[in-house]
Amino acid sequence: MAGVFPGKALLIIDRGAPKTVPVGTATKEGVKVLSVDGDSVTIESDGKRRILRVGQNVVSQSSAADGGLVVLTVDGSGHFLTTGNINGTIVRFLVDTGATMISLGASDAQRLGIDASKGQPAVVHTANGQAPVSRVKLDTVRVGEIVLHGVDALVHQQDMPVVLLGMSFLNRLEMQRDGQTMTLRKRY
Incomplete structure (x- = not known):
């Protein structure tokens, strides 16, 4: 995770360009942003829920x-x-x-x-x-x-x-x- 914004996460997926992903949205690679809380983001990837910090x-x-x-x-x-x-x-x-x-x-x-x-x-x-x-x-x-x-x-x-x-x-x-x-x- 490269950064957080209100209701959005800045993600770098598979060494690609950073992309802003809003809460509730899944990327084409299958990474879904579930929530943003302060400097952490909860995502779902490969069927697993994870909490990430910048x-x-x-x-x-x-x-x-x-x-x-x-x-x-x-x-x-x-x-x-x-x-x-x-x-x-x-x-x-x-x-x-x-x-x-x-x-x-x-x-x-x-x-x-x-x-x-x-x-x-x-x-x-x-x-x-x-x-x-x-x-x-x-x-x-x-x-x-x-x-x-x-x-x-x-x-x-x-x-x-x-x-x-x-x-x-x-x-x-x-x-x-x-x-x-x-x-x-x-x-x-």
Whole structure:
């Protein structure tokens, strides 16, 4: 979803041009906008009801069949944000090609059941200076229909506003930026 307006959603479907879809209307691709509430939109696609926020995406069954494809839309700040999950628990990701690994804060790690004390201690250099971290391995990381196993991550001692989706995940995908969208495709 690229944006919301009163009673309408701005959708990008199958990497096409953005289109404004009023509540109660279905597109020719079969995506129906059911409601708009603040910054979220409820849609129906592939027979499933989903709630999306600006920048979130839905992977159709046909896209999932070709090995996993996710199309993200840039938010108003120029970032690519998406909802995914780590080890089966929902998290909010910020795509960060400058982060070597997936990076998460202490409270997110605790919520996900990750024991940072069992990881390998390290120090990283961030935009805010040096930070002590613990290197861990995540069982599964999912974004849309893309699922990767055994992904390296860093747990920071302080909290972070979102989980950084770094290169330990992104290097295993094909990434293509096209204006306001970024397409992630599973390589294998």
